[in-house]
Amino acid sequence: xxxxxxxxxxxxxxxxxxxxxxxxxxxxxxxxxxxxxxxxxxxxxxxxxxxxxxxxxxxxxxxxxxxxxxxxxxxxxxxxxxxxxxxxxxxxxxxxxxxxxxxxxxxxxxxxxxxxxxxxxxxxxxxxxxxxxxxxxxxxxxxxxxxxxxxxxxxxxxxxxxxxxxxxxxxxxxxxxxxxxxxxxx
Amino acid sequence: xxxxxxxxxxxxxxxxxxxxxxxxxxxxxxxxxxxxxxxxxxxxxxxxxxxxxxxxxxxxxxxxxxxxxxxxxxxxxxxxxxxxxxxxxxxxxxxxxxxxxxxxxxxxxxxxxxxxxxxxxxxxxxxxxxxxxxxxxxxxxxxxxxxxxxxxxxxxxxxxxxxxxxxxxxxxxxxxxxxxxxxxxxxxxxxxxxxxxxxxxxxxxxxxxxxxxxxxxxxxxxxxxx
Numbered sequence: 001x002x003x004x005x006x007x008x009x010x011x012x013x014x015x016x017x018x019x020x021x022x023x024x025x026x027x028x029x030x031x032x033x034x035x036x037x038x039x040x041x042x043x044x045x046x047x048x049x050x051x052x053x054x055x056x057x058x059x060x061x062x063x064x065x066x067x068x069x070x071x072x073x074x075x076x077x078x079x080x081x082x083x084x085x086x087x088x089x090x091x092x093x094x095x096x097x098x099x100x101x102x103x104x105x106x107x108x109x110x111x112x113x114x115x116x117x118x119x120x121x122x123x124x125x126x127x128x129x130x131x132x133x134x135x136x137x138x139x140x141x142x143x144x145x146x147x148x149x150x151x152x153x154x155x156x157x158x159x160x161x162x163x164x165x166x167x168x169x170x171x172x173x174x175x176x177x178x179x180x181x182x183x184x185x186x
Numbered sequence: 187x188x189x190x191x192x193x194x195x196x197x198x199x200x201x202x203x204x205x206x207x208x209x210x211x212x213x214x215x216x217x218x219x220x221x222x223x224x225x226x227x228x229x230x231x232x233x234x235x236x237x238x239x240x241x242x243x244x245x246x247x248x249x250x251x252x253x254x255x256x257x258x259x260x261x262x263x264x265x266x267x268x269x270x271x272x273x274x275x276x277x278x279x280x281x282x283x284x285x286x287x288x289x290x291x292x293x294x295x296x297x298x299x300x301x302x303x304x305x306x307x308x309x310x311x312x313x314x315x316x317x318x319x320x321x322x323x324x325x326x327x328x329x330x331x332x333x334x335x336x337x338x339x340x341x342x343x344x345x346x347x348x349x350x351x352x353x354x355x356x357x358x359x360x361x362x363x364x365x366x367x368x369x370x371x372x373x374x375x376x377x378x379x380x381x382x383x384x385x386x387x388x389x390x391x392x393x394x395x396x397x398x399x400x401x402x403x404x405x406x407x408x409x410x411x412x
Contacts, residue, residue, distance in 0.1 A: 014209050014280075014305040022310035060294055061278075061303045106298065107291030129287060131294060170310060171287065 002027050002034045002184060003050045007065040007087045008058040011038035019057040022170040023085070026177045027054075032185070039071050052081045052184030054177070055088030057168060060106070060131055062087070069094045081161035083180045086132050089155065089164030096139035096157070103135030103151045111153045111167060115145045119163055119179050120154055128153070128167030135166065187303065188213040190248070190267065190276040192293070194230040195239055197327045197346070197374040198282030198308055198366070201320055203243075205307040206280045207381055213274040214246040215239070216266050221253055231331040231401040232375050235386065242382040242409055246274060264296045271300065278303025284368045285310060313365040317351050324380035331373035331401045336361055339395040342402040343388075346374065375404070384409040 004023060008015035020036065027034045035050070055072075058065070065087055075082065075095050084092040090100045109130045113123040120126070128148075135151030138144060146154035148166075155164045161183055169176035191203040193215040206212050217236045240247035248270045252262035270276050279297050283290045283306045290306055297304035308316060320327065327346040332338075336357060344350055357363045363371040378385035390406040 012209070014206060014307050017205065017307040017311070018305065018309040021312075025310065025312055059303055059305060060298060061301075104298065106294050108287055133298070 001050045002032050002181065003053045004034050004036050005042065005053060005055040005088070006036065006038045006058070007055060007062075007091060008038070009062050009064045011041060015058040015062060018059070019085075019168075019170075023054055023056055023177060026170060026174050027181065030178055030181045032181055039065065039068070042071065042074055050080060052181065053078060053083070054180070055082070055084045055091055057086035057088060057131070060133055063134065065091060066094070066100065066134075079160075081180065081183045082163070083177070084162075084164040085170070086166055086168060089166050090134055090136055092155075092162060092164045093136040093139055096142070096162075098139035098142070099137045100134045101137065102133065104133045105130035105135075105148065105150045105166075109148050109150070109167070111146050111148050113146045115143060117145050117154075117156065119156075119176055120146055121173070121175070126173070128169070128173055129171035130167050132166055136164070138164075187211065187278055188274065188276050189278045189280050189303075189305070190214045190216045190270040190274065191280045192282070193217050193236055193239070194282070195232055195236045195375055196230055196282070196330075197320060197325065197376055198284060200239065200282070200376045200379050201316075201325065202280050202282040202305075202307050204323070204325075204379060204381055206305065210278075212245065212280070213276050214248055214270050215243070216248045216270050216279070217250075218259065218263055218266060219249060219251050220259065221251065222255060230373050232404050235375060235404060235407060238386055238407060238409060239376060239382075242384045242386060243379065244383055248273065260292055260296065263293070264300065267296060267300060267302065271302065276302070278305060280305045280307065282306075282308055284308050284366055286368070313368075317346075317365060321346070321348060321351065324378070325376060326378035326385065327374045327376050328402070329372050330375035330404075332371070332395075333373070333399050334361075334363060334369075334371040335398045337372060337398060337400075339393055339400055341372065342393045342395060342400055343391065375402075378412065382412065385412050
């Protein structure tokens, strides 16, 4: 069971259709079951019975979650693999000691792989869909796996299977999500 | 949140409108009328029926002409959205974009420049599930244009019902078209929707078809009680 966390401004709001449901399609295609939770509705117990967590993205103008990042403190106790996509990567950064700053990218962008990793397409680079108004400074000790001209694009906690990607893998880079799901199935 | 829906008159923009109404307040429709039939962003048959759809939905319409040249039409679109924001107080824009990164990125940039929200509720949606939802939620949709093999002239004016979707699925397998017409293989016109107060009735139309390309040109239509 994969837990899909919606960081959108309201449970079930329009960003869920645009940023969570496309990830649902990939999870279902991979033969895994899933459960949807808005971040406001999370409680610690739910984190115990799942194989992996994906924190999805939200609308470009939606930054409500930044003011409520304390509601993601449960991530500290999550022992299963975690993938943060866009807003999800920003949440991982803020939860584990990194920071976010203004930095906008929209549309297909060249992403350069700095540290080859099975999660990402092979080096030297790949095209990815971007839709973010903030970028990340990774938490201390986390590895930067990929960058664009504008910002850090992929990060990894070397001590735990926690990953963040700033691009949207559900658009033209499904394989990133599929590889993550394979990690959850192991 | 008050929203303006970019409307081409086809199933995707009006289904996106329907979905937006379930979560927020739709304040107006916005339509672009390109003079260039090869418009990169906005071309679709029967755009002249969008005012009738707006009337059927009892929504105000912001309609702006554009020359339909590649980058100039984006300036015109930004102008139309600005007018909608000024006249109707919209805080965001809704589109029926399915998978077009080209269209979506451009509209996202315009909305960012105007400090507006941008929503694409059909983005990367499951095509089968979407078509099923469309058929079962009270929409009446016809095919208004075909632009690829193997569509013949009988598709023009054909209602999108379960049988039509079954035929489209056969084309998906045999000819690798997209089920939703995302690849521009066919265009649609919405005659009725769950949020319409009246339905559109076509009185006079002409079919123009040649070599797997054709349109249903609606010459006269009116609204009737549902």
